[in-house]
Amino acid sequence: MGKFDGILDDVIVNAKAAASVVSKKASDVYDNSKQKIAAAEIRAEINSKLKELGALTYKSVVHSIDLSDKIKEKTDEITELKENLDLINNSISDSKNISYCPECGSDIPENSKFCNNCGAKLGEEKTEF
Numbered sequence: 812m813g814k815f816d817g818i819l820d821d822v823i824v825n826a827k828a829a830a831s832v833v834s835k836k837a838s839d840v841y842d843n844s845k846q847k848i849a850a851a852e853i854r855a856e857i858n859s860k861l862k863e864l865g866a867l868t869y870k871s872v873v874h875s876i877d878l879s880d881k882i883k884e885k886t887d888e889i890t891e892l893k894e895n896l897d898l899i900n901n902s903i904s905d906s907k908n909i910s911y912c913p914e915c916g917s918d919i920p921e922n923s924k925f926c927n928n929c930g931a932k933l934g935e936e937k938t939e940f
Contacts, residue, residue: 839906846903853896854916860889 864885871878900911909918910933917928925932 843903843906846899850896850899850903850916853892853899857889857892857896860885860892864889 864882867878867882867885870876871882896916897913900916904910904921910921910923911917912919912926912929912931912933914931915926915929917926919926919928919933923933
C-alpha cells in the first residue's frame with residue numbers, strides 16, 4: 812500500500828496547489844470587479860457634473876448672468892473626478908494587458924492605435940520641430 816500512499820499524497824499536494832491558484836485568481840477577479848464598479852460610478856458622476864456644467868453655462872449665456880465662479884467650481888470637480896478615474900483605470904490596466912481610452916474610458920487592447928468604441932486616436936506621440 813506504500814505505493815498508493817505516495818500517489819495519494821501527490822494528488823493531495825497537487826489539489827492544494829490548484830486550489831491555491833484558483834483562490835488567488837478569484838480574488839484578483841473580485842478586486843478587478845470592485846475597481847470596475849468604482850470606475851463606472853465615477854463616470855456616472857462625471858456625466859452628472861457635465862450636465863450641471865452645461866446648465867450653468869446655458870443659464871449664464873441666455874440670462875447674461877456672470878456664473879464664472881460656479882462654472883470654475885464645477886470644472887474643478889470634474890477635473891478631480893477624471894483624475895480619480897485615471898488612477899482607477901491605471902490600476903485595472905496594470906493587472907491586465909489592456910489600456911483604457913482617455914476619451915471614453917472603454918477597454919482597448921494595449922497596442923491599439925484607435926479606440927474600438929469612440930474611434931479616438933491613441934498613443935499619439937508629440938514631435939517637436
